[in-house]
Amino acid sequence: MASTKPLLSSSFHGNQIFLSPPTPKTTKCSKLLIPQSILNRRPSNTTLKNLPSQATLAALLFSSITPQQTLALDTINPPNAPPPVIQAEAPKPIPSPFSQNLLMTAPKPQTQSDIPDGTQWRYSEFLNAVKKGKVERVRFSKDGTTLQLTAVDGRRATVTVPSDPDLIDILASNAVDISVAEGDSGNGLFSFIGNLIFPFLAFAGLFLLFRRSQGGPGGPGGFGGPMDFGRSKSKFQEVPETGVSFSDVAGADQAKLELQEVVDFLKNPDKYTALGAKIPKGCLLVGPPGTGKTLLARAVAGEAGVPFFSCAASEFVELFVGVGASRVRDLFEKAKSKAPCIVFIDEIDAVGRQRGAGLGGGNDEREQTINQLLTEMDGFSGNSGVIVLAATNRPDVLDSALLRPGRFDRQVTVDRPDVAGRVRILQVHSRGKALAKDVDFEKISRRTPGFTGADLQNLMNEAAILAARRDLKEISKDEISDALERIIAGPEKKNAVVSEAKKKLVAYHEAGHALVGALMPEYDPVAKISIIPRGQAGGLTFFAPSEERLESGLYSRSYLENQMAVALGGRVAEEVIFGDDNVTTGASNDFMQVSRVARQMVERFGFSKKIGQVAIGGSGGNPFLGQQMSSQKDYSMATADVVDTEVRELVEKAYERAKQIITTHIDILHKLALLLIEKETVDGEEFMSLFIDGKAELFVA
Ligand SMILES: Nc1ncnc2c1ncn2[C@@H]1O[C@H](COP(=O)(O)OP(=O)(O)OP(=O)(O)O)[C@@H](O)[C@H]1O
Ligand SMILES: [Zn+2]
Numbered sequence: 001m002a003s004t005k006p007l008l009s010s011s012f013h014g015n016q017i018f019l020s021p022p023t024p025k026t027t028k029c030s031k032l033l034i035p036q037s038i039l040n041r042r043p044s045n046t047t048l049k050n051l052p053s054q055a056t057l058a059a060l061l062f063s064s065i066t067p068q069q070t071l072a073l074d075t076i077n078p079p080n081a082p083p084p085v086i087q088a089e090a091p092k093p094i095p096s097p098f099s100q101n102l103l104m105t106a107p108k109p110q111t112q113s114d115i116p117d118g119t120q121w122r123y124s125e126f127l128n129a130v131k132k133g134k135v136e137r138v139r140f141s142k143d144g145t146t147l148q149l150t151a152v153d154g155r156r157a158t159v160t161v162p163s164d165p166d167l168i169d170i171l172a173s174n175a176v177d178i179s180v181a182e183g184d185s186g187n188g189l190f191s192f193i194g195n196l197i198f199p200f201l202a203f204a205g206l207f208l209l210f211r212r213s214q215g216g217p218g219g220p221g222g223f224g225g226p227m228d229f230g231r232s233k234s235k236f237q238e239v240p241e242t243g244v245s246f247s248d249v250a251g252a253d254q255a256k257l258e259l260q261e262v263v264d265f266l267k268n269p270d271k272y273t274a275l276g277a278k279i280p281k282g283c284l285l286v287g288p289p290g291t292g293k294t295l296l297a298r299a300v301a302g303e304a305g306v307p308f309f310s311c312a313a314s315e316f317v318e319l320f321v322g323v324g325a326s327r328v329r330d331l332f333e334k335a336k337s338k339a340p341c342i343v344f345i346d347e348i349d350a351v352g353r354q355r356g357a358g359l360g361g362g363n364d365e366r367e368q369t370i371n372q373l374l375t376e377m378d379g380f381s382g383n384s385g386v387i388v389l390a391a392t393n394r395p396d397v398l399d400s401a402l403l404r405p406g407r408f409d410r411q412v413t414v415d416r417p418d419v420a421g422r423v424r425i426l427q428v429h430s431r432g433k434a435l436a437k438d439v440d441f442e443k444i445s446r447r448t449p450g451f452t453g454a455d456l457q458n459l460m461n462e463a464a465i466l467a468a469r470r471d472l473k474e475i476s477k478d479e480i481s482d483a484l485e486r487i488i489a490g491p492e493k494k495n496a497v498v499s500e501a502k503k504k505l506v507a508y509h510e511a512g513h514a515l516v517g518a519l520m521p522e523y524d525p526v527a528k529i530s531i532i533p534r535g536q537a538g539g540l541t542f543f544a545p546s547e548e549r550l551e552s553g554l555y556s557r558s559y560l561e562n563q564m565a566v567a568l569g570g571r572v573a574e575e576v577i578f579g580d581d582n583v584t585t586g587a588s589n590d591f592m593q594v595s596r597v598a599r600q601m602v603e604r605f606g607f608s609k610k611i612g613q614v615a616i617g618g619s620g621g622n623p624f625l626g627q628q629m630s631s632q633k634d635y636s637m638a639t640a641d642v643v644d645t646e647v648r649e650l651v652e653k654a655y656e657r658a659k660q661i662i663t664t665h666i667d668i669l670h671k672l673a674l675l676l677i678e679k680e681t682v683d684g685e686e687f688m689s690l691f692i693d694g695k696a697e698l699f700v701a
Helices: 038-039 050-061 067-074 098-101 123-131 166-172 188-196 201-213 226-231 253-267 269-274 294-302 324-335 364-379 419-430 442-447 453-469 477-489 500-519 547-552 557-578 585-603 637-665 666-679 683-693
Strands: 002-004 135-140 146-151 156-160 176-178 237-239 280-285 308-312 341-346 386-392 410-413 524-531 540-543 680-683
Touching: 002 557, 038 683, 098 123, 123 156, 146 226, 156 680, 201 585, 253 269, 253 280, 253 294, 253 386, 253 410, 280 294, 280 683, 294 308, 294 341, 294 364, 294 386, 308 324, 324 364, 324 386, 419 453, 442 477, 453 477, 500 524, 500 540, 500 557, 500 585, 500 666, 500 683, 524 683, 557 666, 585 637, 637 666, 666 680, 666 683, 680 683
Parallel strands: 002 540, 135 176, 280 386, 280 410, 308 341, 341 386
Antiparallel strands: 135 146, 146 156, 237 308, 524 540, 524 680
């Protein structure tokens, strides 16, 4: 039961900061929260980016993790949270097991029969049987020190497992089915992965991952030989013609304008060099995920008609020091031979973070990679015809050496699109889709502030899927509307069994939010009220904040006070109707919102006279770029007391206002609650008509 500003963040988004720009769920799930204990154990020069794939790999290897669980894990990271900071936790280099591997001799062939007798096999017997294809499946204990095997003839045996980095590879290359015993303790996937990725399996996993990405095992028996590692060349893609033009990138006019210069240069280098003009070698595309940075880079190449080389910086960095640097060298070698061309480096922050900033010392591999990149960029003169575009959403963490003149000295901001931009993006993504006449992009655009291009693409796609599921020939506004709500608030649980009593309670609760919202001066209009359960919420009230408000990101003191009153309206209605003793826990999200707003008003926005116009508690940061707005306390106990008192006062004041509105307009509260019980959803217009019938005053001061 949450009062939801669909378009502002809400309780659905977990720990998200209330006033931050909305971050609708997108289809992308790239970040995985990895427990510190595992991070500390991983080899020093892997990047965090590898970890999801590592986990995915584990998921593939160990069938007890389903992809769905991995997705569920993704959502543990609040959408706006910064990626876990890698620099603070760069662990000490761990000697690579693969170097030992070089010295290891292959196990001697066994003379025993293929399948040993007994229920306790020696490790060498086990390996031998595996290589002869006599082992069907193995099941590791949770700590990985023993395994249970099932032989092809159905016999079972136990093996004590030494720390052998090759084991997983050997098992996999002999098509042995691998799983891990599920424990009865622990809390789900975290502890599972925690126990799973004890060092040798982690190494083995990475080893496999690496080998896979190299295009298959290097030899029979799965022993590819560690020397393969240095020779990777396939870490970038080369597209001779992207076929993407600026017209495929809707909105982003400013960015296109700035990049037009790059296009001109690539098309006509002589014109510039004849005049002695210095052409930028590198250009940084900065903006939140999904805003079309990659698309823009492709469009630059497409417009100029030059080849497009792309790679993700995280893929440069692998297990061995020096590999990343050699990959960078390969990439530029190739690019220079095809100049003029575009080199696009995505997620440059993965290698481009400030050097030597980590607690555990520097990360050699990353440093070498970035040094190589800088060398390459310094190496080609302004007119070599290779232009490097790099993308990041964390420009703040980049090494300043990258931003020096002659490197990425230009920044192009690719921001979330505005109303008009969203209309055009919707148009682009409805090309080739059959749309009903009632679809109005303008209206959809107004309902989707904060959406990125990727979000809008996802929206249109979801709508198309819905239309197909409904056996329609066209996508109508209903499908788009339903898809939108689904994206914002999670799917409706239409079949959830809700008792009459609960339905009534939720109806009054939501009616309370809506009523207070409608009667607060200059508050956002109510768009829809629903008592169909959705996600965690028993019911929802949608408001439609104005575009200007969202775009400016500015909120007045009175707006925030209103917001708190609206959020409290649910609980107040419960109290008034059902009595103090019968209020429920349904308002807990509302309370969280309220206290967050109140605290921010006092601590950060200077809205408290006693604290004054200062920001205390936390270093701030720009949530737009995913920086942490930490709530770390950096003030004295005495100040903390004042803060607490001020926060409480704000909340109490809001509570009183909500109560006053609800008690004076209780007739409308009843009407709306009845309507909700009958129809389950009520839209804004219908709700407002209750006021006209009831002759309530619309705005009370
Ligand atoms: N301005 C836009 N016009 C049309 N489509 C867009 C636009 N922005 C994003 N998209 C769509 O969203 C998809 C994802 O965009 P893209 O990968 O370019 O984003 P990005 O900024 O590079 O994201 P990330 O930082 O996650 O890599 C694109 O394939 C494209 O279809
Ligand atoms: Zn509520």
